[in-house]
Amino acid sequence: MTMLRIDVEKQLGGFALRAAFESDARVIGLFGPSGSGKTTLVNMIAGLLNPDRGVVAIDDDRLDDTEAGICVPTHLRRIGYVFQDARLFPHLSVMQNLDYGRRMNRLARDAAEETRIVDLLDIGHLLARRTGKLSGGERQRIALGRALLSRPRLLLLDEPLGALDEARKAEILPYLVRLRDEAAVPMVYVTHDAEEMRQVATDVALFARGRIAAFGDAGILTQAGARQV
Amino acid sequence: MLSIRVSLVATLVATPIAVATAWLLARRDFWGKSFLDAVVHLPLVLPPVVTGYLLLLTFGRRGAVGQWLAEFGIVFAFRWTGAALACGVMAFPLLVRPIRLSIEAVDQRLEQAAATLGAAPWRVFFSITLPLALPGVVAGMMLGFAKAIGEFGATITFVSNIPGETQTISAAIYTLTQTPDGDAGAMRLVIVSIVISTVALVASEVLARRAGRRLHGL
Numbered sequence: 263m264t265m266l267r268i269d270v271e272k273q274l275g276g277f278a279l280r281a282a283f284e285s286d287a288r289v290i291g292l293f294g295p296s297g298s299g300k301t302t303l304v305n306m307i308a309g310l311l312n313p314d315r316g317v318v319a320i321d322d323d324r325l326d327d328t329e330a331g332i333c334v335p336t337h338l339r340r341i342g343y344v345f346q347d348a349r350l351f352p353h354l355s356v357m358q359n360l361d362y363g364r365r366m367n368r369l370a371r372d373a374a375e376e377t378r379i380v381d382l383l384d385i386g387h388l389l390a391r392r393t394g395k396l397s398g399g400e401r402q403r404i405a406l407g408r409a410l411l412s413r414p415r416l417l418l419l420d421e422p423l424g425a426l427d428e429a430r431k432a433e434i435l436p437y438l439v440r441l442r443d444e445a446a447v448p449m450v451y452v453t454h455d456a457e458e459m460r461q462v463a464t465d466v467a468l469f470a471r472g473r474i475a476a477f478g479d480a481g482i483l484t485q486a487g488a489r490q491v
Numbered sequence: 492m493l494s495i496r497v498s499l500v501a502t503l504v505a506t507p508i509a510v511a512t513a514w515l516l517a518r519r520d521f522w523g524k525s526f527l528d529a530v531v532h533l534p535l536v537l538p539p540v541v542t543g544y545l546l547l548l549t550f551g552r553r554g555a556v557g558q559w560l561a562e563f564g565i566v567f568a569f570r571w572t573g574a575a576l577a578c579g580v581m582a583f584p585l586l587v588r589p590i591r592l593s594i595e596a597v598d599q600r601l602e603q604a605a606a607t608l609g610a611a612p613w614r615v616f617f618s619i620t621l622p623l624a625l626p627g628v629v630a631g632m633m634l635g636f637a638k639a640i641g642e643f644g645a646t647i648t649f650v651s652n653i654p655g656e657t658q659t660i661s662a663a664i665y666t667l668t669q670t671p672d673g674d675a676g677a678m679r680l681v682i683v684s685i686v687i688s689t690v691a692l693v694a695s696e697v698l699a700r701r702a703g704r705r706l707h708g709l
Contacts (some may be wrong), residue, residue, distance in 0.1 A: 295664060309606075337606045337608075338609075339611055342608070345600070347600070349600055351521070353622045353623055362605070362608050362610075362618075366610040366614055366618075367608075409607070409608070447605065
């Protein structure tokens with residue numbers, strides 16, 4: 263199992279983030295209200311943001327270690343990222359979007375893996391399309407496929423369903439569960455929706471005002487849910 | 492035709508430099524940035540004759556750079572290459588401006604997404620930023636080309652008005668208007684320049700529209 267180890271501090275204006283945990287769960291959920299530091303932490307794992315102090319490591323590979331002066335640039339981390347707004351490349355077709363990570367990493371073409379992921383996400387009928395006229399749910403599935411096909415060792419999902427309505431959420435959620443059960447890649451999953459979290463995550467970190475208030479299995483959501491509503 | 496060759500060479504050589512400059516101005520913060528910005532715009536605000544004279548001082552046979560380049564057999568003074576240099580320098584600010592604006596308009600979140608997919612910064616630039624900024628690059632090249640075709644003051648100061656070598660269309664028209672019975676010849680060249688400019692304008696419009704459609708993923 264892949265072990266993700268985090269122990270970081272970051273000051274952003276008046277906001278201070280401080281987070282430390284270790285987990286080898288298949289899906290680590292980051293749960294909490296907006297502005298509690300979830301996205302900041304995910305950006306730090308991706309290397310889009312650098313910690314003021316601390317360590318980010320996958321297994322024994324340190325991606326950030328401020329004391330040792332280590333800071334691996336984003337493109338060398340091999341960490342996939344599915345953003346809330348799919349961020350598909352508008353000048354490329356769906357197929358070219360999916361293929362982008364493979365090209366950039368100079369990986370050999372793997373037709374079997376491509377077919378597996380295209381089938382898993384049901385996007386085969388979209389491949390020749392351009393990205394402009396896709397629905398929100400389709401865009402998000404393609405963003406997911408694009409990230410997976412770059413063969414990451416960890417996948418970050420920052421409220422991947424946040425921009426979708428309830429019907430679309432229900433449409434995508436099964437794919438995410440399937441992904442968890444079938445794909446060998448561990449995930450960090452951000453959401454402020456407790457129901458969504460319960461369905462997807464195996465370990466949960468509870469965020470509140472830049473701190474991790476609790477860490478444990480999905481059971482801790484029940485207490486948290488009661489407290490939040 | 493000499494003018495077209497001069498303007499094409501000037502635009503094509505200036506474009507990569509302009510793209511690099513525009514990217515620096517749009518995406519980087521560094522010491523002396525406003526100074527670079529000012530230098531880039533200088534040819535736009537200086538009298539063309541001043542720019543031409545400065546080029547003559549620098550790149551002329553006795554100029555600091557000109558002397559050094561002459562050792563490698565590269566001579567600008569009173570050659571068509573000098574006319575291209577003058578046009579390129581004069582066109583440069585017009586190239587940089589739209590390219591810079593279009594690079595600034597490229598969503599940096601797409602560049603971040605590309606990085607998480609394993610693209611090194613220079614590959615992000617060539618696979619995402621530049622294609623998305625293409626309409627601006629086309630617009631800049633068009634403006635630059637138009638400026639180069641029309642360039643008169645700096646060219647004539649730097650490389651004079653030698654028929655067949657440095658006499659661009661503007662200089663030729665000027666010469667003909669100063670010659671008795673030159674009206675017919677001048678009128679011919681006027682028509683030619685109108686045609687060139689119109690064709691360039693339409694071509695850039697078509698290219699920009701096509702690029703714009705691609706940008707919106709249609």
